[in-house]
Amino acid sequence: MMEHTKTAATDFRGIDSVVESGGLFGIWNHPLANQMTYFGLHALQHRGQTSAGIVTSDGETFKAHRGHGLINYVFSTKEKLEALTGNSAVGQIRSATQSDQRDDSNIQPLLFHFNNQSIAICHNGNLTQALTIRQKLENDGAVFSTNSAAELLIHLIRRSKADSFQGSLEESLQQLEGGFNFCLLTNDGLYGAVDRHSFRPLVIGQLANGSYLLASETSALSSIGATYVTELGPGEYVVINDQGYHIYPYASNTQIALEPMEFIYFSRPDSDIAGVNVHAARKQMGRRLAQEKPTPTADIVIGVPNSSLSAASGYAEAHHLPYEIGLIKHQYIGRTFIQPTQELREQGVRYKLSAVNSLIKGKEIVLVDDSIVRGTTVKHLVKILRDAGAKAIHLRIASPAIRFPNYYGVNTTHTSELIAANYTVPELNELFGSDSLGFLSIEGLVDSIHSPFTQAPNQGISLDAYLGQYPASIGDYQEEFEASLTPLQKKILKGEFRDE
Amino acid sequence: MMEHTKTAATDFRGIDSVVESGGLFGIWNHPLANQMTYFGLHALQHRGQTSAGIVTSDGETFKAHRGHGLINYVFSTKEKLEALTGNSAVGQIRSATQSDQRDDSNIQPLLFHFNNQSIAICHNGNLTQALTIRQKLENDGAVFSTNSAAELLIHLIRRSKADSFQGSLEESLQQLEGGFNFCLLTNDGLYGAVDRHSFRPLVIGQLANGSYLLASETSALSSIGATYVTELGPGEYVVINDQGYHIYPYASNTQIALEPMEFIYFSRPDSDIAGVNVHAARKQMGRRLAQEKPTPTADIVIGVPNSSLSAASGYAEAHHLPYEIGLIKHQYIGRTFIQPTQELREQGVRYKLSAVNSLIKGKEIVLVDDSIVRGTTVKHLVKILRDAGAKAIHLRIASPAIRFPNYYGVNTTHTSELIAANYTVPELNELFGSDSLGFLSIEGLVDSIHSPFTQAPNQGISLDAYLGQYPASIGDYQEEFEASLTPLQKKILKGEFRDE
Amino acid sequence: MMEHTKTAATDFRGIDSVVESGGLFGIWNHPLANQMTYFGLHALQHRGQTSAGIVTSDGETFKAHRGHGLINYVFSTKEKLEALTGNSAVGQIRSATQSDQRDDSNIQPLLFHFNNQSIAICHNGNLTQALTIRQKLENDGAVFSTNSAAELLIHLIRRSKADSFQGSLEESLQQLEGGFNFCLLTNDGLYGAVDRHSFRPLVIGQLANGSYLLASETSALSSIGATYVTELGPGEYVVINDQGYHIYPYASNTQIALEPMEFIYFSRPDSDIAGVNVHAARKQMGRRLAQEKPTPTADIVIGVPNSSLSAASGYAEAHHLPYEIGLIKHQYIGRTFIQPTQELREQGVRYKLSAVNSLIKGKEIVLVDDSIVRGTTVKHLVKILRDAGAKAIHLRIASPAIRFPNYYGVNTTHTSELIAANYTVPELNELFGSDSLGFLSIEGLVDSIHSPFTQAPNQGISLDAYLGQYPASIGDYQEEFEASLTPLQKKILKGEFRDE
């Protein structure tokens, strides 16, 4: 342990810090629980690179290993993995917010020991009433050692008067608002839970030997040779133990509202969400975008590596345009990378993305990107392509403009971070310096995903980021949300503005 | 953070794990609080080498750096120390018990954040009712993240209904039994507290610039150029803040009972305890031992390096015998040392202590050791000296035989670890293979220390380890103590046996 | 330094060990020579990940920092880079052969100090008479401290009787056979040299401030904002000093023979070789392959990530087939990755490449790979696609079958490593388990590259790997080459066999 904790007591009102994106994995009753969890988390590594950890249990003794960085850095030797004996495990990889990324105490899974029980827990997502609940507990004498929603749940469970662990868990989950997935491991079972809107998936898989497991994406299942069983619905939790698995509801007021960024950006292309393949959905977004926002005079299509490549190839195919590798992503940038100074950047030092000049020069380019948050990258790319001699640059974004913050775990909790909260499409086009700019429509997004929830509002897709309509209470964030509304956001909320 | 936690829920009844030997340091209002704490802890490093940590505060923001190993390993670069800005600090070095030495969560100082307050805390010693208190708190819903007495105190403080921090602290200290020293740092002040018997010192010092500080030994004061102000008496705590320092009692039922092992073994020779210099006391123990257990035919005196050298030179001087360096301690053995296999040891590979054959050969040797716990080292030394050609070996131990476990922080909590709990002196002599064996008498020990507490029982020295008379309740240990009594211990308790 | 050298004296006849693939960079007279070299090497990182190093000079003092692993691992802190002061630099990244990858002494650049001179040197490639020259030098009393061609050149230079450094360099280069690029830095200048066939590029660039630099690929130029000046031709070397740059010939018997694997596999897609863009050449190979070996009934085209994606998209476009991301490459596999055991692999644990089942299932697939060496990967991929439910798998390789070893730096120096040295295409198809197999023809390759050397044999492309016709002497390898000829190779050499 080597850490720097820099926290004023007052920082804890900063509710950002509990946003937790990442990937979860859990397995029950497998002789190689440690290795399965390691390879499972490896397949989820794209969901977070700040820290990783595994806790195993043999039903009595719990063993933990956690650390900063990629999972293969944390488990830098085989010995570290082999020391985690036991036949059940939970693990997490995580993307920490800037403020807590050097803070060891938040690395998960957390492990708590009591005189009568041990519990390992990990989670992702964001509880919208975390601050309120924590204050209430603290006033009642509770002592917190981390800044994490996972510890909050443990406190609720331990204070519950229900007469079984399952009862306490249910009672505690009912008190939570927001977007979250939890995995818990006790002596008696492996537990998974999702919020009332099932923003992010938690899937159940099974190995050839019969062992059940939990994972944030189906890519983790296929990576370890497991088959997909089902995924948890809104307001559900699962108990996996020696009797198999059993899914229970803990809430009745539920409503499916899948996070669209999982399709657009977060998930691995080979994952399926609600039965929909992510690569296929992205490619369809690209095709649809080509129909909605065509570029009749363009010469070639290029995508921003790596998340936009599916959409770009879809766009190219629909348009019968050549799909080219016009931007190269440097593969070997790690956490310790020395960044070029401003002076060097001005001298033309490029360290993340390079343009292939001989392809770009004199061409009319379609540049497909998956989404726009701050807009800094896209502005930079337009400049790079101009420098490489592009004749014209048509920006095509394979998702709708993000107009509103997300409070359920996407890490875009501030209006001030969202460029499209302030500008219309023509204004953005001017800001970015592109020759034309087109976003996929909201209908186009929903149609491209083509979810099976045909009866649910918006086919079960959450449109909060586009329309400001929040499926779940935003709790402690309400005040900040209202105070920071931009004129454009106000118009959208009143129905006075909508992208064509 | 890279750790292995191996704990079954039931391990928590193993009350050993909360024994905490180590050294504390705290400083208030000094522009170089980080460096002063670093050098202060450096001078206390002999009290524990398992982990080290410092927390600093500027009155608002707390910063922590902690890690396994020596303090100059934990602070391996200047940057790590300089990052700890602020003008107040607490720090700890620690000697962990085997079971928790790889457990990061117990590395102190612990740092807790609440919505209305931050607290850094460190301690040493052992609470004899820790288990009972923890169970009570857990049953009431408390969640513990470490296995430490320091966290216990925080829980008590936070649950207290007193209307000030000082009031809560006082109320909480009153609930604790055993031997302990605490240092706490809050936004408002630096606090130090000792148990009702003042087993181990906590001294107050002052720097030339007026800053007050707390330390476990006076050696830390002289190392940083501070002068000794006073030390806390039984049942006292001190508040240091911008108004200076103020000592308060928190308990009335107090009784001074200094831990004799601080004089015999733990403290650095240049430290003073209750005004008594440790080297001088040890030398006097050696002189007195020479009177009590003389060796008229011996040729030379040698001491077991390094803690017995003062006593050995005292013995030699009193006896007018040459004091020789007959045993060499290898200086460079660190934590990562590769130990020789049993096979190599049998072939004569020595890695900790070597005998100086040319000095030993053919001589009648007095070997002075400071104390005997398990007896393994002394048995090994007798063999080494025999192999080196000693004609005769007279073992002289500069303290009384340790017959009973200690429950207040000395890490000898089990009767089974104490060889003298089972054997009389003649039996031990036979076991060790020495030609004669003599211990310092209890009276000799008390007289040699010559404490200023002339009116207190045993002149304020705790004799629990020699006579089984415990000055403080042994709480949760009572049952185990009684169950494990040996025939010899029973005789001693009944007054039927006492070393001549 | 922490190394394991495992070398028997006799290993040095093992001439593999001097094969050196990697990337070179050099810069003269730039105030940020250290950073420019760092970012330049970063853009060459794909050429080797085993070790990295930079040597800088201020014209008098040379400073070096080298280490195992990626360049951003070797330069893990800014301090390490900033310590390399000076305005000139050379650097290398390297891919070591298995046998020497833990041997520190071979990490380049090497730095030699003499009483009258310091020289830093790095290289890539393979000298085909290294053993003969070294034996001759050793017999004459020379002492070697590394196993590297770079040290060989230094010995030749120091033993030369020429009356200038440039004269000695020229004389020494004339004694070398094989494929090589060298960068040398002395107090007086930066030197670059290539072999008589210019197998691999060494390009000269210039920064806005006028500084000249050398690099193995143009991608390093564009990454740091430099413009392309020219590249060294066969048998040429360049002197860069305060007077600018000057190219000299050192040999007359030269013949251009570009290594085709630089186009097919090694170089970054955005690099240009002899004016030909690598991505464009690869895409054209894919298009040509579609013409030569069509797949009329196929449903989709997928490429093996990442080096085959250009060719795959070319194939798809030429064929009007959808180009899909059917195989996912795990991004986060580093050197310390824990590999799944055989048992786990059999249970389906996939750690390098995953198939996207929902895309593959029931489809007739074209799988485009860039080349085949051992054939193990392609066999594995066919199995993965079959497991994912592919109806048919048509393997299309976007380069000709590699039938002969390469001795000029490609690391395929043994016939036994080359599956196509033994089997015809139909036999390979059966071995791989594919439904059909097609390679690009040699003519197709040469035409797709479309080099400007229209008058040179094979348009200046080396066909040694396909036809066993070696443009340069294979020196010490001749005996082994002849002894290991397979029946198929013999037929090819006699002109009795050639792929249709």
Add this chain to the structure above:
Amino acid sequence: MMEHTKTAATDFRGIDSVVESGGLFGIWNHPLANQMTYFGLHALQHRGQTSAGIVTSDGETFKAHRGHGLINYVFSTKEKLEALTGNSAVGQIRSATQSDQRDDSNIQPLLFHFNNQSIAICHNGNLTQALTIRQKLENDGAVFSTNSAAELLIHLIRRSKADSFQGSLEESLQQLEGGFNFCLLTNDGLYGAVDRHSFRPLVIGQLANGSYLLASETSALSSIGATYVTELGPGEYVVINDQGYHIYPYASNTQIALEPMEFIYFSRPDSDIAGVNVHAARKQMGRRLAQEKPTPTADIVIGVPNSSLSAASGYAEAHHLPYEIGLIKHQYIGRTFIQPTQELREQGVRYKLSAVNSLIKGKEIVLVDDSIVRGTTVKHLVKILRDAGAKAIHLRIASPAIRFPNYYGVNTTHTSELIAANYTVPELNELFGSDSLGFLSIEGLVDSIHSPFTQAPNQGISLDAYLGQYPASIGDYQEEFEASLTPLQKKILKGEFRDE
């Protein structure tokens, strides 16, 4: 490997850099050669802490592991040691001069591979004509990769025309001047060699199983259970192979001249040199000093820890004064220790040595130190003791004043580093601020050591440092020596001054 080499070509005329203090170990034909070497070097660790290394051989394959720091840091895991298979080994620990301490290339043993042979080599000492020999070899085309005398010997051996390795070794050793010990390991044998004056010991030992070994001190023998066989005399070398050991002379013009600092300071107290125990010699120096320079009014005697403790106890016993631990050496200062700033030191921060105030206050102190080089430490100690309240301080140095530089390996090669090259004893007393100052006489030193070489000049003790009479040529240093002579040195050389 992570290093910074900072060397201008011209630095190589700086002849300091080849001074090499350290410890050597070698073993032939032992199944645990790696472990024996590890533990042997461990017992020599006091001779150097900058780097450590071991090379093992099974008669064919050589394996090396080397690194910066203590041996148990370099071999931080058992695996690293176990990887060094083979039944023969050489190892070195080393104390680098400031300039090369971060230079990996000088870490020994060096390992050279030739087509017909591998050689591992390590050494300590200093060749006084290294520069001349190196220049001659370089002019003849030799390429050096290190800055070490060991590589020089390899070049000489490889260029020798003798018809056996032993012949070449003999021929090469004859060309060397100065003070040196070498250990070499080849496929055929283990070789040890010492200079013509045998300045420093190289002893031969034997294990119970019959294996022979070489070591720099007998402490390494006793540490691993080996018995002393003999030590090499002036101008001798030993060949150890399967036929046992055989000692040969390589030179006839020899003269025993033991380095007195080995007795005074360097060696471990339990070592014997030429049959003389080091602790016993030191104690006798203390006794003799008490006779020569008595302190009739003193109260107590204290020694500077740790090297002066033997002499101090001898002084105390001879004088019937109490020997006290008045200065405490901080045990835990490692290489990475953060040093207090000047500001902190002025505020009284002590980090290396602390005075025990309660012992010192009001006393008349005899402070015994082993020797004085720069005089900075002793000046500091006088101040510390004064601050602690000493009434008077009598400095007693248990060796003669060092008036001249040493060129044979002691690292005091510059007159400017020697305070006693400029000042007489009364002047020094004033400079140090002591109340009286007394050195041991040269005769006192020679008598105290009481070597068996009663017929040799000065009983075989080298007096160069005291009288400027150099037993061996000082070669390349002659010019600098003469140019830097101080008035006091000139008087001594002319016989016009000598300490009373």
